[in-house]
Amino acid sequence: MMRKIIIAIFLVFSLSACARIENYFAEKTAVAQSATAALWTFTPTATPTSTFTSTPPATSTNTPTATITLTPTPTFTPTITSTPTISPSPTFDFPTVKVHTTAHCRYGPSSAYLHAADLYADDTGSVRGRFANSAWLFVKFDKLSYWCWVSPSVVDLTGDVTRVNYIIPDLQSIGSNQYGPPHNVRATRNDNQVTINWDQMNMTEDKDRGYFIEAWVCQNGAYLWWTVSFPNQFTTSYTVVDEPGCSQPSYGDLYTVEKHGYSEPITIPWP
Missing domain, CATH: 2.30.30.40 (SH3 Domains)
Incomplete structure (x- = not known):
């Protein structure tokens, strides 16, 4: 028993000694390390810093559009030929x-x-x-x-x-007639004589130029152009010879005439 106690006491003292020895060396080491650290020069460690590099914006590149190029069709240039000189036509001299x-x-x-x-x-x-x-x-x-x-x-x-x-x-191109053609125009035949009658057209004295007949009649086998005028409005009857024997029919027109010109014609009802 005594022996166990002695061994335990020995172990306690051994452990205490060891702890003091460890503390001693630990303090010495810390002092040494502090002295050494005081002699160090602080050299900062470069920490890699991300450098921002400005990246230029993407440049828009125009993709060329296909251009249709029209190839001109060859144009043939005509060969210049000499133009013949036109000889002037002789000028017509009126009689x-x-x-x-x-x-x-x-x-x-x-x-x-x-x-x-x-x-x-x-x-x-x-x-x-x-x-x-x-x-x-x-x-x-x-x-x-x-x-x-x-x-x-x-x-x-x-x-x-x-x-x-x-x-x-063209009698209508002469001037304007203010009275119009004669009224109630009629014609009668007595053998080879045709008598034409019409109503009087009342006209002022200064304008009165009577009447005008243009007719085609047959005389002696000839087809004749026949014209006759009357000096004033008071003559309202006329007789003309018109015989058979022509291939074309006889006919005639009657006009009123005043100083400005002729009226529209009225057809004579030829018998």
């Missing part, structure tokens, strides 16, 4: 007239038509037309601003009148 006696120029190709102008010796003009059913000429006299008809018997003609065109007189 000319010179009045040799005092006369009238009229609005139609006979003396039955309305007066258009007075003509005097030495008046000159050019022939612009002719009529198929008479020898009268359609003339532009130098002293007038319009055309009118003249009998070839009162002028001296120079030039070839057969080269001039035929003209049909």
Whole structure:
């Protein structure tokens, strides 16, 4: 028993000694380490820092669009050929007239038509037309601003009148008639005579130029163009010879005439 106690006491003292020895060396080591640490130079450890690098924004790259290139079609350039020189056509010279006696120029190709102008010796003009059913000429006299008809018997003609065109007189182009055509026109036949009657058209004295008949009649086997005028409104009847023997029918038109011109025609009911 005693022996166990002695061994236990020995162990206690041994352990205490060991603890003091360990504390001694630990303190010495700490002092040494502190002295050594005091001699150290602090060298900071570089901590890697993420450096921000500015990345340029992505540049938009235009993707080229396919361009359609039209290839021009070859154009053939015509070979320049010399153009023949056109020879000027000879200018047509209208026949000319010179009045040799005092006369009238009229609005139609006979003396039955309305007066258009007075003509005097030495008046000159050019022939612009002719009529198929008479020898009268359609003339532009130098002293007038319009055309009118003249009998070839009162002028001296120079030039070839057969080269001039035929003209049909247009009575409605002369002027405006204020009265209109005659009324109640009728016709009767007595053998070879045709009598035409109509009602009087009341006109003022200054405008009154009577009436005008243009007809086609048959005489001696010939189909004749026939014109007749009446000086005033009081003549309301006319008789003309019209015989058988022509291949074409006889007919006629009647007009009222006043100083401004002719009315519209009214057809004569030919018997």
